Amino acid sequence: MKDIDxxxxxxxxxxxxxxxLFDRSKSQSKILKSIIKDLRDIFSGLSYNKIYDAFILxxxxxxEHIENGKFIKDARxxxxxxxxxxxxxxxxxxxDISRLYLHYYYKSIIPIKYAKMVIKKLSSVLKxxxxxxxxxxxxxxxxxxxxxxxxxxxxxxSDEVGIRKPNPKIFLKAAECLDINTGNCLYVGDSxxxxxxxxxxxxxxxxxxxxxxxxxxxMDVKPDIEIKKLxxxxxxxxxxxx
Numbered sequence: 001m002k003d004i005d006x007x008x009x010x011x012x013x014x015x016x017x018x019x020x021l022f023d024r025s026k027s028q029s030k031i032l033k034s035i036i037k038d039l040r041d042i043f044s045g046l047s048y049n050k051i052y053d054a055f056i057l058x059x060x061x062x063x064e065h066i067e068n069g070k071f072i073k074d075a076r077x078x079x080x081x082x083x084x085x086x087x088x089x090x091x092x093x094x095x096d097i098s099r100l101y102l103h104y105y106y107k108s109i110i111p112i113k114y115a116k117m118v119i120k121k122l123s124s125v126l127k128x129x130x131x132x133x134x135x136x137x138x139x140x141x142x143x144x145x146x147x148x149x150x151x152x153x154x155x156x157x158s159d160e161v162g163i164r165k166p167n168p169k170i171f172l173k174a175a176e177c178l179d180i181n182t183g184n185c186l187y188v189g190d191s192x193x194x195x196x197x198x199x200x201x202x203x204x205x206x207x208x209x210x211x212x213x214x215x216x217x218x219m220d221v222k223p224d225i226e227i228k229k230l231x232x233x234x235x236x237x238x239x240x241x242x
Contacts, residue, residue, distance in 0.1 A: 006224075007236060010205065012180050013122055014154075014171070016189030017132040020209050020230075021119070022142045023110040028055070031104040038100055042089055051087065058083035067164065075135070076101065105138055109145040112211075114231040119148045122233065125240040129154030131174050131187070133164050133194070154178050165191075166198030175202070186225075188233070192216060196223045207233070 018024040032055055036043050043051060062079040080097035084090065122128055129152055132139055136159040143149040154177040156170060163170040175182045182203035189195025190209045199206045200221050208223035209230065227233065234241065 011184040019190040027108040054086040111146040123151040127153040165194040168202035171202035
């Protein structure tokens with residue numbers, strides 16, 4: 001954990017979006033239940049847990065394909081195809097899955113607890129931004145819907161810059177955007193692999209939002225700060241907020 005003197009060097013706080021400011025896990029569960037209800041015939045006989053596990057796995061497989069340099073023209077359609085294949089359902093339904101997924105996503109914006117309050121208060125004393133791997137259309141909508149877009153000084157999305165976390169170059173883009181040294185940036189994210197390793201390699205101070213209290217067997221790169229709730233940031237920076 002960084003001491004107060006180290007925190008005084010921080011001029012910028014950058015955040016991940018999904019499962020850091022926006023509760024993607026809860027949202028996906030809600031979306032999937034709506035899709036199953038609308039397409040009940042094709043999912044007949046399958047338990048919700050099996051369907052959910054297949055969707056989470058399809059998401060992971062798609063990310064692995066992208067990270068391995070595979071060009072994917074329409075990532076959402078590809079994910080839907082993988083999802084259906086995992087469940088042994090005809091992939092002709094991939095367009096229906098993708099359409100319904102996006103339709104219900106816009107109706108399922110669930111912020112992480114304290115997100116707006118934390119961003120609003122920290123933006124009064126520091127520059128604040130986001131760095132995310134998400135799709136441009138839905139990521140901007142999330143920031144608007146949870147009420148934080150107007151507090152942000154910088155928004156860096158992989159879709160726009162062509163670089164994905166954990167590549168340190170995407171974090172460097174944010175520092176360049178804000179004209180600040182990476183050593184004066186704190187990055188907050190929920191993923192050890194994407195957020196902590198990536199930001200540390202870029203020379204930033206890292207904060208792991210470990211809401212599920214995950215314990216890793218091997219941690220070659222250690223986060224500088226670990227919190228379980230976003231509002232713990234306000235405690236860390238209370239010397240600025242008084």
